[in-house]
Amino acid sequence: MSAAIDRYAPDLLAWFDTHGRHDLPWQHPRTPYRVWLSEIMLQQTQVATVIGYFDRFVDALPDLPALAAAPQERVLALWSGLGYYARARNLHAAARLCVERHDGDLPRDLDALVALPGIGRSTAAAILSQAWGDRHAILDGNVKRVLARYHGIDGWPGAPRVEKQLWALADAHASSPDLPDARLPDYTQAQMDLGATLCTRARPTCLLCPLRGACVAHRDGRTDDLPTPRPGKTLPQREADVLWLEDARGRILLQQRPQTGIWAALWTLPQAEDRDAADAWRDTHVHAPGDGEPLPPIAHAFSHYRLTLHPRRWRAVAPRDDVGDNDTLRWVPSDALDTLGIPAPIRKLLSRAGE
Template sequence: MSKPKKLSFADRLLGWFDVHGRHDLPWQSPRDAYRVWLSEVMLQQTQVATVIPYFDRFIKALPTLPDLAEADEDTVLALWSGLGYYRRARFLHAAAKQCVALHGGELPRDYDALAALPGIGRSTAGAILAQAHGLRFPILDGNVKRVMTRFHGIHGHPGQSAIEKQLWALADKHTPAARAADYTQAIMDLGATLCVRSRPACEECPMSVDCVAFRDDLTGQLPSTKPGKVTPTRQTVMLVLRDAQQRVLLERRGEQGVWAGLWSLPEALDSEDAWKAAERLARIDDARALAPFTHVFSHYKLKVEPLLFDEATAHAAIADNPRLRWCDTGDIAALGLPAPVRSLLQSL
């Protein structure tokens, strides 16, 4: 009597997904290319629970790709404000404009054309084509890397070129021809709900019977961590210049560097430089130090010392500078501001 055929990786995963997977995410109904793309970009570096309200707000304001393309940058950045990694939003906006100019206002179904758009890498392109069109393309986001690394017992940081190449090959091997959309969601769900970074729920995992990390008690060591580096700390003084009408002076940041293109507060190197910088912008009488705070980026920490200048009077030259503007509460709500700056202004 022949032995029953062993279920494949994909079959086991899909069986689990049908019962335990996430089927009610807002970008799944309808699961069109624009909504899938928007969700994939938002989910980079951000968890689903955090993304959902931002996705709902964004899609309500800009329900179609042409709507995104026609929106001005301040509108896009304001809708994105709080999600962080603002370069994603700028790439999203630029890609939408290219789709209108080159692809009839739609995301192309051709992989090469899709991957050529700003901010769409190999994994995002695969996710769009698989989930929106049911095409067989592998993905390799952080969740999938973790699942593949543990299941196959692969040592070495997933960000290393050789390891990543190996993981792509495995991701492609396991991706089935049928139910590509469901499989793509399933592998992400597995990594997000069971095969999590710490304390994975291996007893509930449909893959644990063949998982090397589970078998060898390596779930705490895999994926291998990146070689440690000391996180540097930078300092800045943020100038909160507020006039008699309670308007605050904002400055649009340059096109490069952190918070590129966002409206923020003018900055200075230290408290002595802060007075000189403030005097160049407005007539001031006094200043009050606000509570300092630290904002953590992926590569460094930024220690911020806010300095409030009340009853500031603008110099006439500010009116002619497009990168400076006095903003009331309504203006601020409609602009793209870094989350810590928005929080600081809301606390005043």
């Protein structure tokens, strides 16, 4: 075990210098704010997806005070399509807390970072090690996969017992005297690069791996079995009816979702559990002739259930006299949709506006 611990960081760093990723947007410049933003965006989201969102976000809100001063609606609009919108709300709230508590800067302290919304142990460690070079171990999906294989750890890494074991190994590696102080940012990045490019979930490229000499899974031919996959479960199926209501000027009636629950605080088409409820909502808000134009169902999968949306479209509807714009209801021109936070499947549906 000790030899396996000792070789880990040096072998990894030697590989990183020639084969790691050195040109990611948040590495130039590698400021605490940019590292923080990237870490939040990268939670459960792949690098290729994040890059475009990251560039747009820092272009619009280049530093922490700018983020703290922005209205929530602007932050959600910049996040629109990226998913897990609690990340955006927590990011925004954390920025404002940093202005209150830390003079507008991120704190250089693990516990102070974890005390901010949206930052857990691994994200705090990633920020400290990459932005300041402080010695902290991370344990994200990449590191879990690398360590499970390298040490031959059985069991689903999401299980608390297994996760505790992996944290202990991650800490042991980060504490190695063979990991120089000056190399903590590269060490953290190197682990994520290895997991993302070589030690992938399917078909890892062990032939090119700098750690294969001491890797238990490679030695035992178990790379396809480790890490142990999550126990399976069948997801419940739900249905909903969706109303696409356009007035004579082509504006679309949008409704803001509640502050909690799925798609919290985002703007969507009015939605009901079934057709009768949808028709009832329609008749209390607008005069809409006929049954509407049925559009193809939209299938959308969440991590914990599947949702099938049944949209219908009406054109040239008239609002009832007592129904106008208010806090949670707006008539939105089709060219103004980009300014609002809208769930990806609804935005895709609405991209057909004007037809």
